[in-house]
Amino acid sequence: MEISTDSGKNFVPLVVDLDGTLHAEDLSWLLFTHAARRNPFIALQAFFLWLFRGKAAAKALCGRKCRLSLDQLHWHCDVLTFIRKAKAEGTPLVLATGTPQPWAEACNRYLGGVFDRVLGSDLHTNFIGKTKAHSLVVSYGARGFDYLGNSAQDLQVWPHCRNVLIANAPGSVEQRAREFDRPVTQVFKGTGCKK
Numbered sequence: 001m002e003i004s005t006d007s008g009k010n011f012v013p014l015v016v017d018l019d020g021t022l023h024a025e026d027l028s029w030l031l032f033t034h035a036a037r038r039n040p041f042i043a044l045q046a047f048f049l050w051l052f053r054g055k056a057a058a059k060a061l062c063g064r065k066c067r068l069s070l071d072q073l074h075w076h077c078d079v080l081t082f083i084r085k086a087k088a089e090g091t092p093l094v095l096a097t098g099t100p101q102p103w104a105e106a107c108n109r110y111l112g113g114v115f116d117r118v119l120g121s122d123l124h125t126n127f128i129g130k131t132k133a134h135s136l137v138v139s140y141g142a143r144g145f146d147y148l149g150n151s152a153q154d155l156q157v158w159p160h161c162r163n164v165l166i167a168n169a170p171g172s173v174e175q176r177a178r179e180f181d182r183p184v185t186q187v188f189k190g191t192g193c194k195k
Helices: 027-038 040-053 055-065 077-088 101-110 129-140 152-156 171-178
Strands: 014-016 093-100 117-121 146-149 164-167 184-188
Touching: 014 077, 077 093, 077 184, 093 101, 093 129, 101 117, 129 152, 146 152, 152 171, 164 171, 171 184
Parallel strands: 014 093, 014 146, 093 117, 146 164, 164 184
Antiparallel strands: none
């Protein structure tokens, strides 16, 4: 499914992962470590939530308890420049991440609201891998979106997209991503920097 804009052109959405792709760190891990440093009991709570209710519930707890400043993140400026250019050209942008939804939305606000849609983890769903792939196919159709990612979890998403875009991926992940029957249209190798 393509999205039509007022200009009459059709644009396939560009879906962008957050952790490791748009910024250098794993935000869920940062939320956990900052929350645990603030109150070590939170680490114990998160551990038992992870055991008995799953990773999504543990992430949600840490997200609620953390007071991390987004100024502390190291963003990938080459990726930011690319997606801002795509936005200016009319491409719909979607942020799709395993980070808890409130923090994913906070990242979008921090970046000036560049994304048209934000999809993150909630109390019941860890929005990574097969879960992310299924949701994107339901929303946009198979090969109805381009996908920019970096991790082994993204190997479950790339087979369903139109174009593969890779940012700062380990060599083994990049190699496997290139083996799919999908064009690789962008590869970013930049380092982290401040926004």
